[in-house]
Amino acid sequence: MSGLINPIMPEFLLLSLFTGLSVAVVAGPLGCFVVWRRMAYFGDTLAHSALLGVSFGWLLSINLNIAVTCGCLLLALLLVVAQQKRFLATDTLLGILSHATLALGLVIASAQSNTRLDISAYLFGDLLAVTRGDTLTIALLSALVLAAISYLWRPLLAITVDEDLAKVEGVSVFWVRTSLMLLMALVIAIAMKVVGVLLITALLIIPAAASRRLSKTPEQMAIYASILGMLAVCGGLTSSFWWDTPAGPSIVLCAALLFLASLLLSRGR
Numbered sequence: 668m669s670g671l672i673n674p675i676m677p678e679f680l681l682l683s684l685f686t687g688l689s690v691a692v693v694a695g696p697l698g699c700f701v702v703w704r705r706m707a708y709f710g711d712t713l714a715h716s717a718l719l720g721v722s723f724g725w726l727l728s729i730n731l732n733i734a735v736t737c738g739c740l741l742l743a744l745l746l747v748v749a750q751q752k753r754f755l756a757t758d759t760l761l762g763i764l765s766h767a768t769l770a771l772g773l774v775i776a777s778a779q780s781n782t783r784l785d786i787s788a789y790l791f792g793d794l795l796a797v798t799r800g801d802t803l804t805i806a807l808l809s810a811l812v813l814a815a816i817s818y819l820w821r822p823l824l825a826i827t828v829d830e831d832l833a834k835v836e837g838v839s840v841f842w843v844r845t846s847l848m849l850l851m852a853l854v855i856a857i858a859m860k861v862v863g864v865l866l867i868t869a870l871l872i873i874p875a876a877a878s879r880r881l882s883k884t885p886e887q888m889a890i891y892a893s894i895l896g897m898l899a900v901c902g903g904l905t906s907s908f909w910w911d912t913p914a915g916p917s918i919v920l921c922a923a924l925l926f927l928a929s930l931l932l933s934r935g936r
Contacts, residue, residue, distance in 0.1 A: 683794050686802045687900035689809040690858045695893030698875035703827050710868040712765040713855045716742040718772035718864045739852035747845050792863035792915025805857045862915035873922040880933035895925050
């Protein structure tokens, strides 16, 4: 009977599950700041730049994870500088960079006819194909980001409530805001493997938006967002395994269903 069981399948599912849970845990509290500070468009811009990093990684024959991470971090720093200069409205600047980086990434990828670059895997995620190395790297980076968020939690809350008041209280608003953008860039870079470029922002926003209706304090909202994100990962992977659906979109769809459930629950309360 044991010979009929595929020995690869348990490890394959466990790696996918652990990778997805690692991202969901850190995406929860970070997504709360995205919701509070209305940074969804900023997240989309960074997500689109991730595909540009993939294309340059293939073009220059370097590690794709490093290329994507460096690309997201560089764009985040560019946005910080551009916002300080204020030569263009923030939403206009984000709109230009978002679509320009996505288009450039697609053009570069399509021009590489001699390579086997599967764009759909990067657009919608490839969670079911993660390796042990991917899982370990994502888990370590998630732990580092979570530790940084915990350390910066109070200053981040202060600048979210009122930046001017935070300055009076001695908070270095510029550096705290820059740290938040860099942390977002790092999470987006590692989340691309889970839900893909087009759906990364949904993984940040939807669990946080759902937890907002169930929480009374910022800390509760962050914890609930992580829990809901983890539930979405479990539900998405289960439906992907049983019904052969794409893992990334399935996770986001489960998150959306959890959001609808939170609406019904909050109304009932």
